[in-house]
Amino acid sequence: MIVVGVTGVLGAGKSTVAKMFADLGAVVLDADRLAHDVMEPKQLAWRKILERFGDDLKYNAEDLRINRKKLAERVFGDPDALRDLEAIVHPRVLKRIDERLHRLRRHPKLRMVVLDVPLLFETGSEKLAEKVIVVTASPEIIARRLAKRGMSESEAAQRNAAQMDASAKVALADHVIDNSGEHEATRRQVRALWDQLANIRRRTRPTRRA
Helix, strand or coil: CEEEEEECCCCCCHHHHHHHHHHCCCEEEEHHHHHHHHCCCCCHHHHHHHHHHCHHHECCCCCCCECHHHHHHHHCCCHHHHHHHHHHHHHHHHHHHHHHHHHHCCCCCCCEEEEECCCCCCCCHHHHCCEEEEEECCHHHHHHHHHHCCCCHHHHHHHHHCCCCHHHHHHHCCEEEECCCCHHHHHHHHHHHHHHHCCCCCCCCCCCCC
């Protein structure tokens, strides 16, 4: 089994690429989904977020979940607030990823686990991976995708400011997938990397270093 990290700037299409690997047989560990899990009501992270950012982040008295849109508005553009949120959420997400990797290593027929992590380098999560793939796309394509999601230019700029830029991520990558074109072109790149990487066998934990 090989552990592959997949990352990229907002709108590049890392989750699309991760799903393509899943279609080929990989198990995908989605950091965003795990972040949702650790922020569920009554979890420790949920309590700490409400203590730090305010009880009004809950939807209402019946729905105790954190309103992630309101939370994003509160932290993006405020570096101190963002750092505090990351200090609450990221270690717990990384712990869950590590625990799941430990369990997955018991399956001898599993060929690949993909870590779908937006802030792979920023959180040090690349140390859990043996290879890192950075997904890229042209700025024009990214802008169109984010507009389709209903994200304003200012909101996108605030979120991107919290990440390493695309060129810095590419410089640290083992492989790059260009997701600017049609899905089939991206799928061919994914298939080529699957054929190359899924045959790698590891007997020890990853030793990759940033």
